[in-house]
Amino acid sequence: MRNSIISPKAIIGTNVHIGNFSTIENDVVIGDNSWIGSNVNILSGTRIGENCQIHSGAVLGGIPQDLKYKGEYTLLEIGNNTIIREFVTINKGTASKGKTIIGDSTLIMANTHIGHDCLIGNNCIIGFNVGIAGEVIMRDWANISGLSAIHQFSLIGEHAMISGMSRIVKDVPPYVLASREPLSYCGLNTIGLKRRGFEVNKISELKDIYRIIFQEKRNTTHALNLIEENFQRTIERDNVLNFIKESKRGIIKGNID
Incomplete structure (x- = not known):
């Protein structure tokens, strides 16, 4: 000393x-x-x-x-x-x-x-x-890669992974992999979820949920209603729904090919 x-x-x-x-x-x-x-x-x-x-x-x-x-x-x-x-x-x-x-x-x-x-x-x-x-709120197990910048009041969901050199001006939902410019949904953080013990059926469930969210042509509210009607209530399903409902900045856009 x-x-x-x-x-x-x-x-x-x-x-x-x-x-x-x-x-x-x-x-x-x-x-x-x-x-x-x-x-x-x-x-x-x-x-x-x-x-x-x-x-x-x-x-x-x-x-x-x-x-x-x-x-x-x-x-x-x-x-x-x-x-x-x-x-x-x-x-x-x-x-x-x-x-x-x-x-x-x-x-x-x-x-x-x-x-x-x-x-x-x-x-x-x-x-x-x-x-x-x-x-900024960054929930458990989130991963932000180097040289990224996060706008004030942004919300990053649990188990989300954001690629390097990202500009984060919208909320990033839980469990996702976010990349590209502008920052977009590029699938699930599959590797991270597997490392943390998520089973294959749970990962498939989350993929189906996000497919509805980002492919629904009407609006996000309609997509959330479809999920509530067609998916059993689980912790992960409710985490996604609650995150999107509570988002004040709006979530990142989808990029599903």
């Missing part, structure tokens, strides 16, 4: 490594067995769980880059077993939601920025140089 600055008001768990030239301000909590690299800045209002890795150059809990922020007390909360790589910046919340949240077992690769009041779920992967604007 040579030349590191650690506030006596910070709460540091047991067996925590802190590298050289790092700064840990007051009102910071770091859980047991976490590893903090060199030249890391962990600012007031940051909460880090157990068994986390924070690599060199990261800045956590920075002031929101939002002109509406007036210095109110807000937080950044990071779950357990999460890895934050080099030069990642994550801002704390504003009065809008009060906190930015990063879930458990999530990997955030180098040079990524996550804006104020974002909610990143568990087991997510965020590639290198991804820019995530304020108040």
Whole structure:
């Protein structure tokens, strides 16, 4: 910990490594067995769980880059077993939601920025140089490939996979693979679903659901009604229906050949 600055008001768990030239301000909590690299800045209002890795150059809990922020007390909360790589910046919340949240077992690769009041779920992967604007919601197991940019207030569904260099300005429904420009539905995230134990019949069910959503010629509301009438109620079916019903930005377009 040579030349590191650690506030006596910070709460540091047991067996925590802190590298050289790092700064840990007051009102910071770091859980047991976490590893903090060199030249890391962990600012007031940051909460880090157990068994986390924070690599060199990261800045956590920075002031929101939002002109509406007036210095109110807000937080950044990071779950357990999460890895934050080099030069990642994550801002704390504003009065809008009060906190930015990063879930458990999530990997955030180098040079990524996550804006104020974002909610990143568990087991997510965020590639290198991804820019995530304020108040984005990214649900569990979502995967954003490198060099992508996500518009503020966007919603990314669980188990969705988005290809690299994507421009995300519409909501991305759960379980899908999204690619191309403009960003479009290109099928299911089949490989990811299989890795997580989804059975073949469940994957087929989801394919049939999305075929109706993106091929229905009338409108999305009619497609949702068809799904409710023709598919048994399951967790996955309801996740898709509820996501689309709750979308405020509208979902990505279909690209079914």
